[in-house]
Amino acid sequence: MITPKTNIKTSVLSINKLCKSFGENTVLNDFDLQLYGQQNIVVLGKSGSGKSVLIKCIIGLLRPDSGKIILFNKDVHQLNDIELDKLRVKVGFLFQSNALYDSMTVRENLEFPLRRHWIKHPQKEVDQMVNQALTDVRLLHTIDMMPAELSGGMRKRIALARTLILKPEIILYDEPTTGLDPITGKEIIQLMVDIKKKYGTAALIISHDMNCVKLASDYVVILLEGKCYASGKYEELILNEDKKVRQFFE
């Protein structure tokens, strides 16, 4: 049994009154969220509602207009580049488009974050970590293949392996099942559940796939008009009578 990465009672991510606009288009407007150790929160919202903007703000790829993002007790947007790099080692990010490097093999894709972060690993350890991450996603045989040779589902799993390689304490999933057929989508969701069980990670999942919400969430947040419109467990929200909430579950 692997020791869980995070404590169930500790807040690992706290978002307070987050605002972000692009020109006159306000995407996030006083958005609040708390994520605890070993908890999976699914953020549900319409396309273009600012879900991806939210996780890009969390990881420091976008700067919010106002509000605070506290990740492992550190204000993300007050950190310098080195501090931010150290913090990012603890956070995995699964991109919607997978973002695998086309010019690199699967092995090189997985080695890239290991070689680039401030921690230096010997080659033997790097090989072990790559093999372990690929074994976790059941794709060890693709180690020397190029991303273009893989199917959409395999690419998603390789991207997940790359996310896992640094043994993150939080994983941010940006629409992990988008563009996949329902069967492959369910496999990815099962993988996400297995990862949580095995490593005890917390996760923030951006999705509008109801299967994902049902199977992978401990808690659901509905993002509407830039705010946390409703939240609760899946079983609670499905019984909610509010018209705007119901449209997600019907």
Add this chain to the structure above:
Amino acid sequence: MTEIPSFKIFLNEIGQTSRFAYRFLIQWFKPRYEIAEFFRQCYVIGYKSLPLIGLTGFIMGLVLTMQLRPTMIEYGVESQIPVIVAIAIVREIGPVITALIFAGKIGSSIGAELGSMKVTEQIDAMEVSGTNPFKYLVVSRVLATTIMLPVLVMLSDAISLYGAYLGVNIRGMTSFHFFWIEVFDSLSFNDVLPAFIKTYFFGFAVGIIGCYKGFNSNKGTEGVGKSANSAVVLSSILIFIIDLLAVQVTDLLGFN
């Protein structure tokens, strides 16, 4: 009235490109140095461009000589063909044509590569993986284009002159040794140095425009195509502008 917004966009583009170039100048000497990526880019940009540059250089020298020949015979100065061809190739045609071909091959490939990396979030993934994408992708490529283009121009000039030698010998008889003596006697320091220096600026222009267009690509795959296309068009125009300025500067400095 429609010209005003277009002119604004044009000025904005110049401003953004200048800022991008300034960011390069600030970042290139700061650690962390991406030495492995720089050498990989030198290989991709320099070595892999060699066959194309060599072939076009050879044809350029051969054709130039064959086109010049009738006029030179008409004026009774056929023996001066190596001199005229050498000066034309080394001072102007070699650097400019090589830079334009380089812009077509490398500028478009950098624009398309970085553009597709941008739209598929690979640049964001790089940043999340503890890498400064500007240093890793832009600085290494711009340095590689700046350093490799002068080398390619030198090789292209040499191959062009060899093509010119063959061109001379299609209808006449000139020894290899005599041809090269004529070439080197006709060239002076004032011919070679300004031509060599301006190629660094051509290389820098191709690299910075390709990277700027790719790095700021948007609108999905359509944007990638536009980035590649505008990288070639803009860097080609810039090559001619730099060439024009280089002539003025060398004239002012007394190199002509």
